């Protein structure tokens with residue numbers, strides 16, 4: 001019996017959702033009331049209160065966003081994603097994760113990020129996964145076991161990355177079919193999306209995407225290869241037509257920050273049907289490591305301000321993986337809210353932190369959560385009282401050094417990585433960002449109310 005059945009009865013839930021989704025504009029308030037009844041976590045109750053206020057204001061950008069999302073999404077996708085994400089993963093999954101975490105004495109995350117393969121059909125400059133050997137795979141049986149173990153822990157959002165995950169399309173569809181209570185969110189270069197696959201996506205309904213893009217055509221093609229931008233736009237149009245939920249994923253570097261930070265870029269993404277967007281800053285791990293490719297602290301500050309502006313003006317849900325540290329009360333890695341399992345099976349705290357103490361082929365997910373590396377991570381979180389400096393990799397590298405030495409973690413990087421060498425190289429950047437970030441923090445938090453930030457994040 002799944003979680004939704006346990007609490008409401010699947011039939012009742014489906015009937016109610018069908019009614020709401022037939023006319024979202026009129027029936028959305030009913031959806032919010034339904035969520036209000038199901039919510040058990042006090043933070044969820046508070047969030048639902050805010051959503052109610054938004055829904056009553058016709059000019060609110062988030063109301064426009066919700067209606068756009070519901071109108072453009074295929075009925076089967078809407079049903080699956082609403083039930084699996086909002087009910088299973090959030091309203092019911094989070095309390096279960098918290099309950100199990102108390103028993104285990106270690107955090108149970110909201111999501112896990114898994115690489116089914118490290119093979120890729122592109123060869124992008126500065127890829128964070130480019131230092132892997134491009135041969136390793138997690139076989140179907142291991143992935144299936146992981147999905148099952150995740151469900152047992154109350155985790156109903158599985159993120160896939162790579163390599164290019166869609167090289168394993170058939171296995172992914174089989175997993176989505178078998179694990180029908182899960183939402184799969186796939187980071188992809190989108191070049192392998194075709195008509196047959198799109199038909200399968202409508203059928204299974206529980207797969208969503210984040211599509212990599214670097215800016216407009218010449219910038220995208222320069223980093224990802226000639227012709228890739230056109231293929232990306234074509235894939236977005238196919239997914240939009242089919243009513244699949246997807247967004248973009250963009251990495252800002254020293255070269256493209258000002259381009260990604262334009263209203264024109266975000267408007268193009270909205271026009272092409274993206275309902276979410278991930279911004280990452282380039283980190284010097286992976287292929288062709290280059291500190292001069294990193295966005296400068298001033299560029300990172302520019303993106304911080306742009307995000308604040310867009311959140312008031314653009315009907316799209318966007319996250320900046322580093323600059324939104326305040327929303328998540330700092331770093332989410334190390335099993336606190338997520339962890340990463342690479343295609344070799346190494347259990348890493350984060351996709352960008354290439355160290356591990358366990359391999360999922362030898363342990364269960366529960367055992368991996370209790371590993372020395374995750375414990376060393378969690379006991380130091382948050383890594384900084386300024387939540388705009390959340391990261392042990394680029395903002396607080398001394399913490400990374402301590403964690404690796406204390407846990408005895410091995411490097412998962414091709415040829416091995418020396419943590420001391422890395423920390424020495426990144427320290428100048430982190431000091432400089434520290435100064436800029438402290439100014440921004442003081443500007444927006446004259447009384448620096450940490451407890452309040454924690455309450456709203458947890």
Ligand code: SF4
Pocket residue numbers: 321322330331332333350351352353390391392393394
């Ligand atoms: S380790 Fe850094 S990149 Fe990874 S989740 Fe934490 S803050 Fe983000």
